[in-house]
Amino acid sequence: xxxxxxxxxxxxxxxxxxxxLSCTYxxxxxxxxxxxxxxxxxxxxxxxxRQEAYKQQNATENRFxxxxxxxxxxxxxxxxxxxxxxxxxxxCAYRRMFSFGGYSGGGADGLTFGKGTHLIIQx
Amino acid sequence: xxxxxxxxxxxxxxxxxNVTLSCEQNLNHDAMYWYRQDPGQGLRLIYYSQIVNDFQxxxxxEGYSVSREKKESFPLTVTSAQKNPTAxxxxxxxxxxxxxxxxxxxxxxxVT
Numbered sequence: 001x002x003x004x005x006x007x008x009x010x011x012x013x014x015x016x017x018x019x020x021l022s023c024t025y026x027x028x029x030x031x032x033x034x035x036x037x038x039x040x041x042x043x044x045x046x047x048x049x050r051q052e053a054y055k056q057q058n059a060t061e062n063r064f065x066x067x068x069x070x071x072x073x074x075x076x077x078x079x080x081x082x083x084x085x086x087x088x089x090x091x092c093a094y095r096r097m098f099s100f101g102g103y104s105g106g107g108a109d110g111l112t113f114g115k116g117t118h119l120i121i122q123x
Numbered sequence: 124x125x126x127x128x129x130x131x132x133x134x135x136x137x138x139x140x141n142v143t144l145s146c147e148q149n150l151n152h153d154a155m156y157w158y159r160q161d162p163g164q165g166l167r168l169i170y171y172s173q174i175v176n177d178f179q180x181x182x183x184x185e186g187y188s189v190s191r192e193k194k195e196s197f198p199l200t201v202t203s204a205q206k207n208p209t210a211x212x213x214x215x216x217x218x219x220x221x222x223x224x225x226x227x228x229x230x231x232x233x234v235t
Binding site: 033045047091095097110111114115116 | 171211225
């Protein structure tokens with residue numbers, strides 16, 4: 001079974017500074033997807049960034065970027081120019097790639113989540 | 124607007140009663156999911172469904188049941204057999220070749 005570990009229960013950063021959230025995972029699969037989700041106080045889960053394991057290039061979405069180290073099974077999230085609106089719980093998640101009948105895609109398996117990191121932004 | 128709706132936002136029940144949580148999506152997604160979230164925990168998969176009239180147990184299915192009679196709907200029943208039903212429940216869906224899951228706003232269930 002896959003596991004996802006987030007070793008930082010809470011992180012704090014000054015507004016406009018950069019912060020990195022850690023995530024490691026364990027899997028025997030070679031193809032999979034990794035995600036970072038944000039959960040603000042409203043508790044709505046919001047997808048921040050995604051990474052396909054077969055892609056060597058690290059994903060970037062505006063101020064959010066990842067450092068994907070496949071061999072180390074590490075998937076950290078870097079938030080640049082932190083803003084007050086970034087304050088939230090951040091969850092790292094894993095999903096295996098489904099292959100059936102020549103079709104490869106997300107399939108319908110569920111996500112495996114880490115326990116989350118509470119990010120505090122100091123004004 | 125396309126999206127996922129869950130109702131109600133807050134639900135209160137007495138111990139020993141079954142309760143059904145609603146999840147509806149108009150994204151035309153084939154796959155739907157139920158997750159449970161407890162304080163200090165990530166989300167854990169309860170059940171998922173790839174297509175209509177089919178569903179699979181997730182990691183913590185005991186004490187829960189689901190049905191998938193329509194593509195748009197995936198209700199979750201929390202039965203009296205579930206030992207610790209008080210939690211936040213999230214529904215999600217995904218479709219086509221997309222591997223992303225989109226989440227509803229969640230239902231907070233309190234059982235006393």
